[in-house]
Amino acid sequence: MKNKIFSTFYWKISGTFLLILIVLVGIFIYININSARRYYMEVNQKLNGDIAKHIEQEVHPFVNGKISKERVSDLMHRMMAVNPSIEIYLLDSLGVIKEHVAPYKKVKLTRVSLGPIKQFINSEGKEFIMGDDPRNPGRKKVFSASPVVQNGVLVGYLYVVLASEEYESASDTLFGSFILKIGTESMLIIVIAAAIIGLLMIWIITKNLNTIIQTVNKFKNGDHSARVHLRSKGEFSALADTFNEMADTTVKNMEGLKGLERLRRELLANVSHDLRTPITSIYGYTETLLLKNEHGEMSKEEHERYLNIILQNTDKLKKLVDELFEFSKLETKQIKFKPEPFSIAELVQDVTGKYKILADKKNIIIESILPENLPLIYADIALVDRAIQNLVDNAIKYTQEGGKVTFEFKQMKNSIEVNIKDTGCGIPEDDLPLIFDRYHKGNNNKENSSGFGLGLAIVKKILELHESFISVKSKLNEGTTFSFNLPLHTS
Ligand SMILES: Nc1ncnc2c1ncn2[C@@H]1O[C@H](COP(=O)(O)OP(=O)(O)OP(=O)(O)O)[C@@H](O)[C@H]1O
Ligand SMILES: [Mg+2]
Structure with missing residues (x-):
């Protein structure tokens, strides 16, 4: 299936490429033949443009405005011997063919259009002009022409078709062999080289693409370690x-x-x-x-x-x-955060009051160190209440009988720092980075198996809501201190 994708893809591109190559070669050959033919005719007209004038001067086929049969027949013999590739026509002043020197061939036109002849005479043979071919109506050929003027009067024209039919067929054969030679040798070499290089390039490109397709398929089929490794750089x-x-x-x-x-x-x-x-x-x-x-x-x-x-x-x-x-x-953010100004010292007082019975049972003292005139903070009272409860709960839970839990408050520039210090069992160093994770219960919590290990995760989330965070310092068997900051109320 994978290889099929590759091969059809490869052949589609290669097929298109070869088709374009063939069409381009065809167009090239066509343009080449046509321009060579045109060039050949142009050269022919340039070289033999004067032929009509010369014949007229040499032979004088018109005598007293009339065609001389004698001279025409003489001309015919001469041309047959010297240059059979041309056809000579004697026209009257309107272009009507009066006589022709073109042996064995049927002349189908009775009249030749004078436009190209006049243009040729005016340009003195410098322009490349094609005229009527009297044997093939509709076809154009290169020619030479000369006006015949006697006693100051235009009596007609000498019209010489330079590429006669014999000449054409001979040059066609020449073209044929020339193109054949070019085509079969140099052209063929170039085309084959282009095709080989092109197909090779396409093969390299599709090979890279194939590697990518195969890897994507592997990944799709469950091999998640599959990655593409290409040797070449590029797109x-x-x-x-x-x-x-x-x-x-x-x-x-x-x-x-x-x-x-x-x-x-x-x-x-x-x-x-x-x-x-x-x-x-x-x-x-x-x-x-x-x-x-x-x-x-x-x-x-x-x-x-x-x-x-x-x-x-x-x-x-x-x-x-x-x-x-x-x-x-808290995790699904369903809690409404409602900050208000309140006294953190009073809130701590309330919370510790609630935990007094529990602390007394373990003979634990809870005390607060308060600086004077502690300003109000701006926070969600219910959430901060919950956070402090969780911290006091832990402090009592992880402190042995006769221990102490101390609240310390420090006024900072924009906030109040709250420290909750206990003289409990402490937290092992490996546990420290994990205690704020949800469902994490520490190793010191073996006998206190109550709780989900959510208390500190809740505290962390509550402080995040206040754009604050909680930090911890602990020493095994000496105690633990949790600290956090809450913003001051600015009126
Ligand atoms: N003051 C502390 N002294 C020593 N260890 C503590 C203290 N506070 C927390 N820990 C350790 O951190 C762990 C996580 O505390 P957390 O409050 O999140 O969970 P928990 O107290 O075990 O259960 P929960 O609070 O859900 O009832 C505790 O299991 C304990 O190991
Ligand atoms: Mg707890």
Whole structure:
């Protein structure tokens, strides 16, 4: 199939090329023959233009205005012997043929048009002029002519056709052999050379094109490593480079899509796993609770413990679903960004207040270092609230009992820098570049298997919306600091 494309393509171009070559050769031969013939006739007329005048002067075929039979017959004999290639006509002053010296041939015209004869006489044989051929009406021939004037009166013309029929057939044969010689030798050599070079060039061009077609087909059939390698440079190498670039981009995009697809599959697995754990727990405890209650074997404390476990798991489930929902909204840009002026210190105060019970449980102190007169910032309060919650949540989660979480604020030129510092377990260096990726859970998160690894990805997206970013510094077993800037409110 591929070779078929190549061969038909090759033969189409080659066929067209050969046809053009043949037509051009034909036109060339035609022009050549015609101009050679014309040149031959022109030379003939130039050389023999005076012949009519000479004959008239030598023979004087007119005597007292009348044709002398004697002299004409004498002329006939002389011409037959000396130059049989010419035909002599004696015309009266109106161009009517009165006598002719053209043996054995039938003269069909009775009259010759005087226009060309007069033009010839006026130009004194310098112009190339063709006149009537009395034997072939409609055909034109080169001639010589001379007026016959006796006693000051024009009595007629001597009209000599220079290329008689015998002459023509002889020159035709000559032309034939000449063209044949040129045609069969030099012309043939040139044409064959042109054809060989042309076909070779076409072969080289179509070969490159064929390589490209084959590679494109390979790529189409699933060989994504197929690239075009051409030896020669030129238009086709530009086409090949473009294809190669296109193939690289396509492969890159395909790999990107594959990566995304893998991520989605991982998410689905993670989500179902992370949701199943609290659901199983809620289901198991509720079932046991109902059973034990039915048989009245449950103490009040046990009852309360069971309900607490169910509550904790429901809370976990709610947190998971909220986080997932929040992230998907941020990722698909379904969140409306509504910035307003507010105090970041007050917001942090609110958030830490909410986490106080959790922090107290782990005996963790949360404190804020506030410079005086901290100006307002201009940001989306709900989103910043969410970001700080996620960071405090992490700080408490990854800090051991008795640790400390500190908020520090620094006023910069156009913004306020917020630092959240903990004395927790720290993040391993290899993990640092990955913690802001979605669904990434660090190695230090083994026992805290709750969460999707979305908290920091959400923080990153929220800060991107504020045209800001988050940075992290961490030392294993010493602690971690997250920092970000939010714009100042300018009134
Ligand atoms: N303050 C911190 N100290 C140590 N490690 C941290 C801290 N904050 C984040 N990490 C590491 O970064 C990872 C990603 O954090 P992220 O908040 O995105 O996910 P998560 O806390 O595991 O789950 P989620 O926040 O979705 O409940 C964590 O699993 C943890 O390994
Ligand atoms: Mg988290």
